[in-house]
Amino acid sequence: MTETTTPPPSFNEEQTSSTFSIYAPRPAFLEFILTFFTFTLSASFWLVARVREVKYISRGKFTPWLWFFVPSFFLAQLFAFPKLFREMNKISKTNDTQELGAWKWGLLLLLVLSTAFTNISDKIELPQWTWFIALAIYSFCIATLQHRLNYIKINLALSNQVKIKYVYKTWEWVLLIIGIPLTLFVFYTLVLTPILTVSKEIIKDTTLVYPEQPFQLMLLDDGWSEVELGSFSDGSAEIELGGPLNNMHFIVFKHGLNNNLNSVSYWRQGNILKENSKSKCTQVREFHEQTIDITALVICEGTSLLDPYLYISKAIQTDKGIYEIFGYLSSTKFSFDKYKDNFIATAKGFKTI
Amino acid sequence: MKIIMLIVSTLLWLHSSTVFADIDAIKNNLTQKQFEFDVNINEVKKSAESYRVAHQVNYKLNSRYVTTQVKTIWYFANLNDVQELGQSNISFDEHTQKINIISAATILPSGDIYNLTSDDIKEIDSNTYNVFSSWQELLINFPKLDAGGFSVLEYEITTDLQKKELDWSVSQFPQIFYKTGLFTLSATWTDEFKPKIGINSSFLKCEDHSNSIICHANSVPAAIMDKNIYGYDELGHIELGELTSWDDVIALTMKNFNSAYSNSPKHLQAFLKLELGENPSKAKAIDFIHQFASRNIRYLSKSEHGHAVIPHETEKTLDSKIGDCKDKTALFIDLAKQVGIEAYPVLLSTNRQEVTNNLVPSLGKFNHVIACYIYNNKEYCSDLTDTDTHWKNTSSWVQHKFSLRILPNSKPQLLMSERYRWNYDVVTKVKLNNEGGQEENQTRTYGNLYSAWFKGQANGKKKEELQRFLTDAYQDVVASQSSPEITISGLNEMDSNVKIQSITSFAPFQDTKEDLDYSEVDAWLLNEIKNSYPTNQFYDEYIPGTSVSSRYIYDIPEFWKVTLKPADVQLEHKFGSLRRHSTIDSSGQLVIETSLNLPSTHIKRSELESYSLFLDALRQELTIRIFGDAAS
Numbered sequence: 002m003t004e005t006t007t008p009p010p011s012f013n014e015e016q017t018s019s020t021f022s023i024y025a026p027r028p029a030f031l032e033f034i035l036t037f038f039t040f041t042l043s044a045s046f047w048l049v050a051r052v053r054e055v056k057y058i059s060r061g062k063f064t065p066w067l068w069f070f071v072p073s074f075f076l077a078q079l080f081a082f083p084k085l086f087r088e089m090n091k092i093s094k095t096n097d098t099q100e101l102g103a104w105k106w107g108l109l110l111l112l113v114l115s116t117a118f119t120n121i122s123d124k125i126e127l128p129q130w131t132w133f134i135a136l137a138i139y140s141f142c143i144a145t146l147q148h149r150l151n152y153i154k155i156n157l158a159l160s161n162q163v164k165i166k167y168v169y170k171t172w173e174w175v176l177l178i179i180g181i182p183l184t185l186f187v188f189y190t191l192v193l194t195p196i197l198t199v200s201k202e203i204i205k206d207t208t209l210v211y212p213e214q215p216f217q218l219m220l221l222d223d224g225w226s227e228v229e230l231g232s233f234s235d236g237s238a239e240i241e242l243g244g245p246l247n248n249m250h251f252i253v254f255k256h257g258l259n260n261n262l263n264s265v266s267y268w269r270q271g272n273i274l275k276e277n278s279k280s281k282c283t284q285v286r287e288f289h290e291q292t293i294d295i296t297a298l299v300i301c302e303g304t305s306l307l308d309p310y311l312y313i314s315k316a317i318q319t320d321k322g323i324y325e326i327f328g329y330l331s332s333t334k335f336s337f338d339k340y341k342d343n344f345i346a347t348a349k350g351f352k353t354i
Numbered sequence: 355m356k357i358i359m360l361i362v363s364t365l366l367w368l369h370s371s372t373v374f375a376d377i378d379a380i381k382n383n384l385t386q387k388q389f390e391f392d393v394n395i396n397e398v399k400k401s402a403e404s405y406r407v408a409h410q411v412n413y414k415l416n417s418r419y420v421t422t423q424v425k426t427i428w429y430f431a432n433l434n435d436v437q438e439l440g441q442s443n444i445s446f447d448e449h450t451q452k453i454n455i456i457s458a459a460t461i462l463p464s465g466d467i468y469n470l471t472s473d474d475i476k477e478i479d480s481n482t483y484n485v486f487s488s489w490q491e492l493l494i495n496f497p498k499l500d501a502g503g504f505s506v507l508e509y510e511i512t513t514d515l516q517k518k519e520l521d522w523s524v525s526q527f528p529q530i531f532y533k534t535g536l537f538t539l540s541a542t543w544t545d546e547f548k549p550k551i552g553i554n555s556s557f558l559k560c561e562d563h564s565n566s567i568i569c570h571a572n573s574v575p576a577a578i579m580d581k582n583i584y585g586y587d588e589l590g591h592i593e594l595g596e597l598t599s600w601d602d603v604i605a606l607t608m609k610n611f612n613s614a615y616s617n618s619p620k621h622l623q624a625f626l627k628l629e630l631g632e633n634p635s636k637a638k639a640i641d642f643i644h645q646f647a648s649r650n651i652r653y654l655s656k657s658e659h660g661h662a663v664i665p666h667e668t669e670k671t672l673d674s675k676i677g678d679c680k681d682k683t684a685l686f687i688d689l690a691k692q693v694g695i696e697a698y699p700v701l702l703s704t705n706r707q708e709v710t711n712n713l714v715p716s717l718g719k720f721n722h723v724i725a726c727y728i729y730n731n732k733e734y735c736s737d738l739t740d741t742d743t744h745w746k747n748t749s750s751w752v753q754h755k756f757s758l759r760i761l762p763n764s765k766p767q768l769l770m771s772e773r774y775r776w777n778y779d780v781v782t783k784v785k786l787n788n789e790g791g792q793e794e795n796q797t798r799t800y801g802n803l804y805s806a807w808f809k810g811q812a813n814g815k816k817k818e819e820l821q822r823f824l825t826d827a828y829q830d831v832v833a834s835q836s837s838p839e840i841t842i843s844g845l846n847e848m849d850s851n852v853k854i855q856s857i858t859s860f861a862p863f864q865d866t867k868e869d870l871d872y873s874e875v876d877a878w879l880l881n882e883i884k885n886s887y888p889t890n891q892f893y894d895e896y897i898p899g900t901s902v903s904s905r906y907i908y909d910i911p912e913f914w915k916v917t918l919k920p921a922d923v924q925l926e927h928k929f930g931s932l933r934r935h936s937t938i939d940s941s942g943q944l945v946i947e948t949s950l951n952l953p954s955t956h957i958k959r960s961e962l963e964s965y966s967l968f969l970d971a972l973r974q975e976l977t978i979r980i981f982g983d984a985a986s
Contacts, residue, residue: 267979270918284921286975293964293971297921318974 023054026151027168033144035173037136038180041119043173044072044143051150052085058157059095061088072139075116082109089153098156101149108142115139125335129191129247191247201227203242210354214239216253216317216324218351221343233329246340248310248331251348256323262286262316265323266297269314273301277310289317289352298349309337313348326351383469384459384506392506393427395465398535399502404428404435405533405576407504411526413594415543418515420522423456425508433501440499442507445489447662450517456508458494463502470496515596519662521606523595523716528557528571530589531579537571539592550598552712555590581889587708588893595714600758600765603701603715607663607760611699614665614684615691621669623692630693636729639693644745645848647686647738651677663717679723682738686725697727699760700735702769706756707896709766724752726759735769742806742813744848750775750803754896754954773953774901777801780878785909790862796832798854798878801901805844805852812845828856832877836860870914870982876904879932879950880976883969886952888962895962899954906978908944918981920946925972929955929965932972946978 035043048068056063063084071081086109090100118135169177203209203225210217224245233241233250240253256265270282280301289296299314310331317324330337330344389395398407407427414421430436446453458470476493496505515522528537537557543549543565551567553560560569569592577589597603616622630642651671655678665684671677672685680699687697701720713719726735737749754771758764778800785793800808812820824840832838838858844850864870882902888895910916916938923934930952939945950972957965 262974263977263979266921267918267981271981274917286921286923286925288925288927288971293927293968295925295971295974 023057023154024050026154027147029144029148029151031169032147033140035169035177036140036143038184039176040180040184041072041136041139041143042180043176044139045069047143047147048072051146054150054154055085055088055092058153059088059092061091063088072116073120075113075120078109078113078116082112089149092153092157096153096156098153108145111138112142115142122333125333133188133192203227211240214253215319215321216326216351216353218251218253218326218347221347222340239324244330244340244344246330246332246336248329249340249344251326251328253351254325254327256316256325258322260323262295262297262318262323265316265325266299266314269316269325269327270299270301273299273312277301277303277305279303280312294318294353300345305331308332309334311337311341311344313345315348315351317351317353319353324351324353380455380458380470380472382457384457384467386465386467389459389461389467389504389506393504398429398504401429401533402431403533403576404431404439405535406530407535408538409526409534409536410538411540413524413539413541413543415541415547415549417544417546420513420515422511422513422524423508424510425456426506428505430499430501430503430505436499436501436503440496440505442494442496442505444492444494444509446492446511447489450514450519452512452514453492454510454512455494456510457506458496458508459506460496460498461504461506462498463500468498470494519660519664520717521595521597521602523593523597523714523718525586525591525593527585527589527591528555528569529574529577531577533576534571534574537569537574539569540566541594542566547596549594549596550714552593552714554710554712555592557590558592560592578892580891580893582895583890583893584705584707586703586706587710593712593714593716595716595718597715597717600715601763603717603758604760604762604764606717607699607701610664611680611684611687611760614667614681615688616667616669619688619692622672622689625672626689626692634693636693636695640690640695640727640729640734640745641849643686643689643693644736644738647682647689648736649741649848651675651682651685651738653678653682653739656681679737679739683723683725686736686738690725690727695727695729697725699723700726700769701758701760702752703756704751707754707768709756709768713766719756720758722752724749733770740806742809742848744802744806746849747802747806748772750807750898753898771954772803772899774801774899774951775954776804776882776898777901778804778878780902780904781907782905783907783909784874786864786872786911786914788866788911788913790864790866792860792863794856794858794860796856796858800852800854802849802851805850808842808852808854809845812842824854831881832856833858833860866911866913867984869984870910870916870980872978872980872982874906874978876906876948876976876978878902879904879948880973882950882952883973883976887969888957888965890959890962892959894959895957897952897955897957897965900952901950903947903949905948906944906946907939908946908980910944910980910982913985914982915985916944916980916982918979919944920978920980921975923948923975925975927968929968930972932975934975944980948976 032047036047046069048071049065052063052068053065055061056065068081071077086101086105093100115135115138119132119139122132122135203220205220205223205225208217208219220242222245226243228241228243230236230238230241232243234252234254237254238252239255240251242251244250266284270284273280273282280303282299282301284297284299287296287298288294295318297314297316299312301312303310308331310329313328313330315326326348328344328348330340332340393407405428407429408425410425412423426442428439430439444453455475458474460468460470462468474495474497476495478491478493494507499505513522526539528534539558541549545565548565553569555571557571557574558569559571560567597606626639626643629646630639634642652675654676656666656676657678663680665671665680666677668685668688671681677685683699687699690697700723701717702722702724703720704722706719722737724735724737726733728734734745735748735752736745737743737752740749743749748770752769753775755769756766757769758766778798780796780798782794782796787793811823815823820842821840824842825838828838828840829836836858838856840854840856842852842854844852864872879902882900886897886900888897919936919938920934922936923932925932930950932948932950934946934948936944936946
């Protein structure tokens with residue numbers, strides 16, 4: 002009962018009391034933009050600040066700094082947000098304003114699902130656009146909460162005759178200036194580029210033979226397509242193939258007669274090590290099937306930002322020069338493991354005819 | 355061309371009979387009319403190549419004598435062939451055969467005829483190493499021979515079968531390495547002497563009658579010459595002989611050897627007891643007997659009449675310490691018998707390495723004999739004329755050769771051949787020094803047959819000569835500009851492996867402040883691959899097996915951090931394999947192990963190129979590459 006008898010605080014941008022500030026209401030769409038273009042980073046700070054305000058207003062039992070981690074863990078959200086909703090309703094009831102309706106459970110569901118989605122997206126490879134959808138949903142939820150808190154604040158402010166300003170703070174501007182172009186670039190690279198790239202679907206388990214090219218290969222998974230030259234290479238490739246995962250492709254190169262297997266395979270291995278110096282590499286020379294053409298197989302593996310990756314290069318020496326298939330696969334562990342064996346088998350099955 | 359001359363002359367005059375030469379009297383002078391009757395001169399002279407215009411052979415066989423009449427006419431289109439072929443030779447044995455030169459003449463390009471005299475014919479000894487019988491030779495030089503000229507030789511040999519040690523058999527070749535215009539062979543025989551006849555020439559057309567055979571071949575093209583072939587294996591021919599089965603050859607050889615074994619071996623037993631003591635182990639006894647027969651019995655061909663194929667009595671050989679292959683073999687067998695080892699002779703032809711069809715059984719097919727025996731369920735074969743090869747190995751030059759075990763019911767077959775005849779290990783320790791040069795310590799350990807080869811090479815060489823030989827070999831194979839210190843050990847004992855150690859320093863070749871980019875060819879492996887290429891182009895070829903393992907141990911200074919090791923190599927093929935793997939050992943040294951295995955194999959003509967390309971492919975992978983980052 003103490004909480005309800007406490008006088009409601011007044012607020013403005015500069016100060017409300019000597020120890021605590023309640024920020025002015027801000028339009029929900031501004032919160033959406035901030036959340037979306039900072040990849041939800043701002044949501045953690047936002048939540049800490051809003052929970053601190055709610056605690057101040059409602060005198061509820063909160064530990065605001067712990068809320069910094071709530072946006073990252075959907076399981077925590079299952080307990081945290083209902084509590085926040087309860088406190089918000091308590092404030093509403095105290096101020097005779099409208100309480101959160103049943104839609105709050107829908108909001109909770111969206112928050113939890115979108116967070117869960119981002120939580121598992123590093124385990125399962127999904128189309129990149131889905132990740133942006135999840136980000137938008139999450140940002141929408143944060144904006145909705147902001148809208149509701151605005152409602153509460155405005156009601157409180159109206160009762161206290163406080164003027165409202167709608168502005169970003171300095172650090173938020175910094176985040177937006179960095180975040181907007183970065184988000185647009187990522188969106189273009191991961192979502193638009195694959196859509197805009199001209200590609201030809203390839204049916205799995207079909208031997209690919211190219212006119213005037215003395216090689217063939219067979220892709221063992223669905224989702225492969227032949228893409229424009231230059232999509233993955235500098236344009237000097239003979240063939241380029243995009244895989245079902247984003248970081249999954251094969252490129253076929255022809256190295257001229259002035260090269261030999263040593264020059265090609267050691268160069269390739271050296272290049273991979275330059276890109277990822279902690280890669281574990283093996284290089285093996287074998288005869289190509291029953292012929293006396295020698296193949297050089299280079300396989301380098303490692304992890305980068307916790308995701309496993311694999312480079313593979315199979316070069317075959319022929320009297321017309323050296324033909325090399327070069328492949329790269331990097332993904333979440335689940336997807337990596339799912340595709341790895343077939344990816345290696347495809348490269349090993351590359352043959353000259 | 356000397357090889358051609360030898361083969362041609364051998365094939366031309368080859369027969370198993372020996373001759374008593376009556377060279378003082380050449381029966382007939384060839385007249386122009388006779389020659390023009392035999393040869394269409396103008397037609398022959400159209401040929402741009404020298405060739406055998408005619409080769410006519412006639413045999414008359416009865417139970418006591420065989421009379422062979424041979425007439426051969428050669429046309430010489432150029433001076434080079436005059437140089438190489440202007441001489442004929444006929445082998446003979448004065449104890450069993452009689453020869454008459456019917457006519458021998460040179461036809462000059464002008465058509466004039468020069469009839470040879472006895473001054474143009476020489477009689478010489480022709481004993482050669484490992485040859486069973488001591489044949490003599492008639493050398494017939496054709497004076498005044500010139501490009502555009504002919505030689506004519508007609509002779510008759512009468513063989514007394516009752517005096518012969520060997521059975522009677524002959525081989526004639528319609529095809530030789532020169533074109534043949536006309537080849538004829540005829541034989542007649544009585545009911546008491548019906549010869550066994552074997553024909554494996556596609557050029558020959560024969561008519562068989564009850565007591566005769568007539569064969570002929572016209573315009574036979576020259577056989578294609580190659581570098582590593584045996585005429586008996588590759589050239590179709592016709593054989594005639596008196597024996598009807600290989601059992602006859604075995605029985606004859608058994609009889610010959612039995613006559614040499616000691617009837618009362620007390621002397622042999624006493625000798626062995628003195629040398630080996632009581633109840634020596636079989637392995638020790640074999641080792642001693644083998645070394646004694648091969649090293650202590652000095653090789654000397656004692657194939658005088660009566661001992662062309664019959665060994666001398668073993669006790670005499672033991673006493674004189676002199677013998678040839680059959681004497682040494684008989685002594686080994688006799689001594690081995692005293693310690694419970696049942697050894698047996700094995701006849702060998704070092705001129706054949708195929709068991710072809712339609713062979714006529716004959717002792718004359720063989721020119722060598724070795725001893726074989728079973729020990730611990732495995733057959734061991736020893737050539738007692740070889741003073742360097744240990745008894746557990748079979749001498750390299752008899753492996754895969756045409757052979758006949760003198761055991762009941764044996765048939766000719768190729769003598770065993772080791773899967774890897776030539777094998778050795780190389781361990782090379784390389785220390786890259788602080789100046790960017792390297793110090794190399796290399797040890798080569800050779801397997802027994804290779805060791806035997808080195809022992810043979812070292813025989814008779816002075817210390818300085820041997821040092822020069824080893825240094826040259828190292829410089830040829832590893833580095834021509836190097837100055838290695840080389841030591842060799844294991845040359846004296848038959849059972850010891852030859853070890854060659856070399857220590858070499860190489861001047862700085864790598865900037866120690868730059869990244870490491872090192873490459874070195876595994877030189878000894880490369881050398882073996884180079885030596886394994888088939889030499890033939892047109893005929894099948896047998897390749898003796900080679901197995902070499904190489905281990906490089908690199909000590910790399912800390913100012914380089916190895917980033918790229920040599921690629922692993924797993925080149926597996928039906929012709930052989932090359933494998934390489936590298937590791938960093940616990941002491942931080944880079945260890946690179948490579949093995950080359952080229953098993954012995956008979957390569958078909960159609961696969962000669964494939965085999966060479968296979969070796970080419972292996973050569974590409976012999977380079978060791980090491981990359982490293984310089985310490986920053």
